[in-house]
Amino acid sequence: MLKSFIAQSWQCLTEQRLWQFAIFILKRCQQLHLFQVSSSLTFTTLLALVPFFTIALTVISAFPMFEGITRQFQDFITDNLVPQASYTIINEYVFGFLDNASKLTTIGIIMLVASAILLINTIETAFNQIWGTTKLRPWHTRLLVYWALLTLGPVILGLTISQLGRLTKQSIFALHYPTWALLLQVSISILVNMILLWLMYRVVPSRYVPAKHALVGALWSAVILEIAKRIFSSYFGHVGNYQVIYGAFAAVPLFLVWINVLWAILLSGAILTNALSYWKGDAFHRHTGQHGRFDDILKILILLAQAHDEGKILPTRSFRNHINMGYDELTDMLEQLQHYDYVARDNDGWLLKTNPQNIDLRAIFELFVYRPHDNQQDQIGQMVQNFMQPSMETLNMSLADFMKHSKVPTTIV
CATH class of the missing domain: 1.10.10.10 (Winged helix-like DNA-binding domain superfamily/Winged helix DNA-binding domain)
Structure with a gap:
């Protein structure tokens, strides 16, 4: 079995099939204006970030098993989705706004939910552009999908965070084996992000997406996201120009850049997920x-x-x-x-x-x-x-x- 796999892989490389497929994906990124779309999503994210996290925390708090997990949720978001250079704006500003969510009126809550739905609708529009469809689901179906993402996503996060908390408390090897502890943290971060991205790539597009294709795209995005997060933190952690120029507001432009990078990575995973259906039979060689x-x-x-x-x-x-x-x-x-x-x-x-x-x-x-x-x-x-x-x-x-x-x-x- 192993020899057969190695032989097939070598044959693919010698025939330059992988390189041709990679070029096919890059051309699709160019045709779909990847970076322009990621910039558009960055703006929408800024408007909907606080409402989205507020709903997530509200859903998590509704389950008794997740009681007292709010602080862990905030730590999880900053540790897994945000580089260290942007910790300040998330912890002090975004999560600071969440403390005022309990003071909202009914109209305020409705606007909060509408803002979160706006973000998912924008993501769906971008994904449908990638999958080449203009035919949207009926409104009632779309609302069900949106609500599933707004509820199931936080529940999955809550389960993950609670299990991570237990693992951290019950294990002592982190003190004696910091390298293995770091490797475990990175692996769990990739796994959780992969699960959430798989759900997004599988459910959001208005077309059929094979589960295995969504899994490959989610794995790609999760790994690249982890690498980008560490490169981003390392680079801006050693470059003080932003701190000198912007002072106390240095975290703001860094956060904007990171959100743009984040969406570029997520969209590249979506493009890969879509392109995988062209792999079989070398369909990517065909001209549309x-x-x-x-x-x-x-x-x-x-x-x-x-x-x-x-x-x-x-x-x-x-x-x-x-x-x-x-x-x-x-x-x-x-x-x-x-x-x-x-x-x-x-x-x-x-x-x-x-x-x-x-x-x-x-x-x-x-x-x-x-x-x-x-x-x-x-x-x-x-x-x-x-x-x-x-x-x-x-x-x-x-x-x-x-x-x-x-x-x-x-x-x-």
């Missing part, structure tokens, strides 16, 4: 656009027709086993077919809305590739139409006839 579009549409319809004959509904991941494209492109095509009333979607997956005998291939070709026009004044258009006419006439058949005459193999199990 019209090339091969009709072929892919036919493959989708054939798979759905075969499932239709067997009375099955296909989940999104089943298409990826037979069609070499990423989940975002695949879902986009399925949604377009849904728009034209060829397919329907339910909680279990996708299915045909009509009999394969009623699906005309020429109509599909005109919808997705080329549609003739009647403008007699357009000479170039008329010439193209004359060239295309013989090919389009050969498509005057149903999907069922195409499958029958082409002897399409049965691929649905």
Whole structure:
């Protein structure tokens, strides 16, 4: 097993597959304007940071098992998400504001929740841009997702913090083995961040995200976050220019820079998570656009027709086993077919809305590739139409006839 893994890894390196995939990811970062989006999220975070933490602490305090954990929660946030250079602004300003949360009126509480939801909505918008979807979930579904993130996230943090507190109190090896204690702290920090990021990458996008892809993206972001946090603390801890220039406000620009870096890391993990669906079959080599579009549409319809004959509904991941494209492109095509009333979607997956005998291939070709026009004044258009006419006439058949005459193999199990 180990020899086989080493051989496959070496083959990947020699074929430069990993490097090509890395270039593919970097191009996607550039196309999606990673740093501009992270800057936008930085501004939103400043508005919603206090409301978000206030709700988190309120949720944690609602559980008797987490009683007295507020101070540990604050320490956990500063130790795991914030470098030492920004401790001041978190401890003195952000968490200082939380002490006044109990004085809020009903309207104030509503505005508090709205600000926290605004942050998650902005994150969802950024993630949907990465996954290439403009079709949002229904409002009631989105609110359920938002509420789950605002409640489950703090509960997971509370459980983690309480267990860490017990581990710290019950273990004495930290005094005798500081190196191992530091390694344990770093490992737990990475693990907790990875769990929270996995939840974010898995739930927030409005498209199907495989659990293992979200796990890889979360691991990447958690590790890079830990490295960046220590580099950030080390660099600004030894450079006194900010303290000289800004004085008591030196923590503010450092905190802004860190929030920007933090979002760049989290978004890069989201881009990696999305790009992993292109790894199988080297789908990242394909160029997006019209090339091969009709072929892919036919493959989708054939798979759905075969499932239709067997009375099955296909989940999104089943298409990826037979069609070499990423989940975002695949879902986009399925949604377009849904728009034209060829397919329907339910909680279990996708299915045909009509009999394969009623699906005309020429109509599909005109919808997705080329549609003739009647403008007699357009000479170039008329010439193209004359060239295309013989090919389009050969498509005057149903999907069922195409499958029958082409002897399409049965691929649905």
